Amino acid sequence: MRHLDIDWAVLRDRAVAAAAHAYAPYSGLRVGAAALCADGSVVVGCNVENASYGLAMCAECTMAGQLRLSGGERFVAVACRSGSGELLMPCGRCRQILYELGGPDCLVDTPRGALPLADVLPDAFGPEHLP
Ligand SMILES: [Zn+2]
Incomplete structure (x- = not known):
């Protein structure tokens, strides 16, 4: 994979902007996510709630669809924010x-700085565990 410069300020801003599109009539918590992809593009997502509460989709879920639709290959770095700019952890x-879709090296914006998913989801179950 070619080297990609991660502009966290852009990802955070794009996440906040995406949160403006959230459908959150039940919780009132608008959430946006933005990711730098392996092809250098940025994809975003927002949460989409449902009257059947358990069917709500988080911003990262809709962003995963955007990754596939855009052909962005893989997530490299991810930031999640509320509509008011507060950092939210996935x-x-x-x-x-x-x-x-990002693997253990994908970076996540956390209160402790950018951390790889291997630290945010230790001992993860993943595709490598399936035959
Ligand atoms: Zn979630």
Whole structure:
């Protein structure tokens, strides 16, 4: 993979902008995610809630669809923000989704700085465990 410069300020801004498109009538928590992809592009996602609460999709979930639709290959670096710019960590389910499409070296913007998914989701189950 070619070297990619990660502009965290851009990713954070794109995540906040994506949160403006969230559908969050139940929680009121608008969430946006943005990722630098291996091809150098940036994809974004926003949360989409549902009257059947358990069917809500996190911003990282809709961003995963955008990765596939855009042909961006893999996630390299991910930032998640609320609509007001607060740093939000991906939930456990989303860490697994990011691991699937970014692998252990994908960087995540955390309160402790940029950390690889291997640190954010230690001892992960992943594609390498399936035959
Ligand atoms: Zn989530």
